[in-house]
Structure formats: structure tokens, C-alpha cells
Amino acid sequence: MAAVEYPTFTFETTAEEVADAFAEQIRGKNVLITGTSVNGIGNETARVIAKYANLVILTGHNEERLKLAEEAIKGSLPTANTRTLIIDLSSLASVRKAAAEASAYPEPIHVLIHNAAAGLTPFTLTVDGYEAQMATGHLASFLLTKLLAPKLLAAKTAEFTPRVVWVSSSIHVLESVNFELLKTPDATKYTPIMAYAHVKSATVLTAGELGRRSKGAILGYTVHPGVISTNINQAKDAIPVLQAVGVLDAEGKPDSTNYKWKTIPQGAATTVAAAFDPRISATPGAYLDDSKVAEAAAHSTDPATAAKLWTATEEIVGEKFEF
Template structure:
């Protein structure tokens, strides 16, 4: 099947249903009104187990109910996960590690609102840096043994477990990665909402590439740009001013007519490709756009430099206070 910008997540899942069957998948950020829900809906139809997460228990329950209403026989398991707290990430990871099932695919889909207001998390990290980069890094580290153990439980043992980072295309406007932006206790006067967002999303691309390099075939990681989608992020009260300034939405809050927009189902499609397309087995670390590899669209200055990726990796290990180990 030929995939494109108009391909839907369900079309991808149908094409790869044999690759999804028997798999246990965890996806963060599955609230209604975002592409995570459509990603979950497509995967849940065929997966053995789908773990959905959210920081708000009521919204998580609403997503669970909506999934089960459409797919009554799907095996859905909700998990409360607050990515703005490293303590909460450790608590949720411990819960997942206690599950009897292995984990085949980990999808980092959740993201913080892009706020013009400077905020620190309980760990004294800038909120977007914490939620979009540091917490996913820690969650991956804590679940790595469970991912590695899944390779012997799948029908296709040659296919390595996968970790997916939903990034964006914003890194192309970035001159370089600013490692100081990732440090605890940043100064409010240095804060820019756009800078924090682009740094965090560029870090997703770097982390996918570095994780794949360090795992040496044991784990395959991928990053992607889902496209322009009018989600709950672009409509969030704290984010609207920035998106209007960028020309993404109009003053009335509607999607800017000059941009190519995708539906939620189309926006979720590339994530499903990254998670299950067997043709990507030998392309670990790849960045995808519109359901196909697009490493040529990665900004050379900030996201294709192995030295920068390695430095960011080491810095993030220092921040979480833990070393990443690939043993199980």
C-alpha cells in the first residue's frame, strides 16, 4: 500500500494488522481532542493490549470509555501518568513493570501546552522540556528491560521492540540545540515559548537516533512529524496567542487557511507507520513525515549531529540521576 499525507491511521493499522496482532503497546497522551486518541483507536482494534495514559483521571476515563464504546472487545488498560513530575513517572513505570505482559511498543505522544507563561515543574525544569523530553527519556529508561524482554514473546522475534517519539517539523527553524535550555532552574528572563518547544521537539529527533545507536539493534526508535492538526494543543487557552502569532490559527481561533491541515486520523497515521511498518526494521533512528522516511527534512545543524545527540543523552542522564542500561 502506498501511504501519503492523506492516509489515515486506520488504513495503516489495517495494512499492518498482522504486525500489530499479539503486541502490547503503551501510548502517552490519549485524551479526546488529540491525535493520541486516534492513534489508540487504530491500534486497539488489533493489539493484544493497549495501555493508554493521561495525567487527568477523568479525561483518561473518558478516553477509555470512548475507545470501548467503538471497540467493545479491545483490551484497554488506563494508566495515570503525569509527565510533569519525575516522581510520578517513576510511580507509573513501576506499575507497568508489575504488569505480567511484556511491552512491544512504547509511543511518546503526549506534549505540554505551549504556554507563553514561564513555568517550572516540581523538578525545577521548564515545563515543555520536562514533559516533552526529560520525562519520556526517563520512562523509556525505566521500561527498557520490559521492552527488551518482549523480543522473545512475539511471533516475529527478528523485529526489535520499538520506541516512537512524536516530534514536529519545528526543528528546521532551529539554528542549534541549546543544551542550557535543558538544565534545571532556567532563568525566566531567558524563556521563550517557541524556543522551549523547538528545543524539546528537536531533542525527540536526537533521542530517537541516539537510542537506536546505543541499543545496537536491541531497540529501534523513530521520530516523526504528524503534520498540522487542529488539536487540543492548538486550542489550549495558554497556547492560542503563540499559534496566532505564528500564523497557525486565525484571531478567531480557526485553522489558518493558508496551511495544509490534516484530520486527527490523518495526523495519527505516521505514528502507526513508525510503530509497526516492518520495512523500517533496518532504518532505526529514522525521522518520518507523511508516513514515509524523511531524514532529508531534518535540520542538519541541530538534529543530525551525533556529538550533540550524545551530549544531550549524557546531560539528560545527569538530570534524571540515572544511567541508561541496555540489559535485562
């Protein structure tokens, strides 16, 4: 039998093109994705996967926005089989409640996609006392992965290994995780950009460690979606931060001189590739850019740092992974 030839993806590749290429890998799968609001890459990711998947579970903390997200997908794709799940990632209690609900679903979960992020917010503490970006982007995603691990493992077959995908960012190269601030947030040491970098480094470290800890039973991946104009970087608090680093110009519009911007369909492409491209099964923990494996910063791929972060996060969330 001849080997299947898959396309080579580029900067311009769209999520729909990736989904079409991996239609057979997506067919029959159940996928849970966080952060699916309209005008975000999560919604587009969910939409294109829903073309072929058995079930796509959409999550969000606001019931009205979650309903709009589902309506947008079904308006474009009436045959989509979707289910909504309320989850507030700034609250560990809410994560536990949502995980319990999802764990009661009759279906296994083949792919878990951590797309949600807090955005470039001013210093804020969550109800649990942790910095909001780290709590949403790392602590909540770690806890949700832990609690849904049995559902993921139930999807494993001889032909398929479940995957967990984190939407990271190339900004992870700026700095590794600050362990002091992870446990004890400090407003005097906080800047939105560096907090964002800490979180994105944490995702790369966690993805690699997931594969090692599970001995390959669950594969973890991270992606750089690109520079994209979405609802997160159009938020009021984010605009001055992005202006300060030059991503947005003085009028708050995308700087196309120094940055090459992707559309939302292009920005969602790499997530779909990380979730379903069979070619990356041999590289667990890989970091992807432009829908293919790329090189992550050394501080975010160091196994010793990853193990330290894993243990520290288990202590914070009060849950120990057991495979």
C-alpha cells in the same frame, strides 16, 4: 514465498488505513501510549492499534479524562483490550511510580509511544524545577523509556525488535537543544515556540541515540504528525502564540491559506507507521512525515550532539541507561 506488498502512504492516509495495512505486525502486541485524551491524535492512535493489538495501555495525569479516553475507544471498538495508567509527566516522581506499576505487568511491552506534550505554555517550572515543555516532552519521556527498557527488551524476538516512537514536529528545524536552558531554565530567554523547537529537536536526537546505545536492540523513531487542530492548540494559552506565528487567524481559527491541515485520523497515521511499518527497520532513528521516512534537520541528527544530550539527560534524571 512472495514478498508482501505494502501500500504507499500519502498526506491523506488515515491512521486506520495504516493499522489495517500492518494488522499482522500489530496482532498480539502490547503498546503503551502517553497523552491519550479525547480530541487528540494519541486517542486515535490508541484506537486503531487496539483493533488488532493484544493490549493497549492508556496513560494520562487526570483520572476522569483518562476514563473518558478509554470509554471513547471502547465505544468505537468494544473488543478493545485496554488498561489505564496514571502518570503526570511534569513530575519525575510520578514517572517513576507509573513505570514501577507498568514494570509489574505480566506482559512485555512491544512498543512505547511518547505522544504527550505540555503544549505552548507560558514559562512554567515543574515540581522538579525544570521548564515544563522540556520536562514533559523530553526529560519524562527519556526517564520512562529508561525505566521500561527491561519490559521492551523482554518483547524482543528473532522476528521482532521493540520500538519507541516520539511524536515530534517539523518545527525541530528551527533550532537544536539549548543545553544551558536544559539544565538551568531562564524566563528571560523563554519563548513558547523556541522551547517547543528545543523539545522536538531533543526527541529526534534521542531516538537516534537510543538505537546506537542499545546496538539495535530497541529501535527509536520520531514523527511529524502534521498541522492538526487538537485540544493542545485549542488551549487558551496556545491560541495567541499560534496567532503570532500565523497558524491561527485573528479569530483563532485554522489558517487554511498558508497551511495545509490534517484531520485527527490523518494526523495519527504517521505514529502508527513508525510503530509498525516493517520497511523502516533498516533505518533506525528515522524521522517520518506523511507515514514515510523523511529528512530531519542536520542539527537534530548529529551523533555528537545526541551523545551529549544523552549524557546530560542521564545526569538530570539521575538514571544511567544500561543495555
